[in-house]
Amino acid sequence: MRKSIFLIVPFFAAFILINCSNSDDPAETSTATTTVPDVYQKIYGATSITTDGTYVTIKTTGQPDHKSVYYPTTNDKYEAFSGTTTFGNYTFKKNPNTISLTNAYTFKIPLNPVVATTHASTPLAAIGVAINGVPLFNQYAGPNQPLTDEFQSFDQYWGHPTATSMYHYHIEPLYLTQTKGKEALMGFLLDGFPVYGPEENGAAVTGLDVYHGHTAVTVDYPNGIYHYHITNTDPYINGNGYYGTAGTFSN
């Protein structure tokens, strides 16, 4: 009889522990599908990340966590910048815009992304989110206009703001590759597929398809997944449209 009590007590304690840990989970409706998978926690710039089991909703302020000449001069992340950019040796020319301190962005992306039958082109607006919460933009300055005239206005970390004060990256987010590494997860496009840095297995990535990605194992997806890579040549982040079906961006 004593023996059976010793067997039951640890079982009961374990049951309590499991229930307590669940009660701290914000996605508490407690089925597995409404739990945000760990990989999304890498989006450290998010103000909230939730899922309804179909989409992951990521909210951010869009403010970069690094210094920029585009912050208001009174902001502690303002840093003067002039001279030559490290991207392409352009002579820096500041655009007239400033980073907003009040914007709020919502990226709604498929939780389980799948390849689309037709590949929609990316818009001239946010096409994804970087792990620091900054929007990712495509390889165009306007309809089919290359970025050529934009390069000169990229700041010390290779981003710049729009006229609506939306700071964004069209190319490698330099601060993220410097702090997380060239092979690290950089963010997600709106179709839910992850975006990685310019290197893989210690070398510059090669053999990308027209969407600028490929299917392979990554540290976050040991079973393999389709993913994009940001490279230092056009089209930089995404090629001929989304590989999957895009969710939505709103602000």
Ligand SMILES: [Zn+2]
């Ligand atoms: Zn731009």
Ligand SMILES: [Zn+2]
């Ligand atoms: Zn890869």
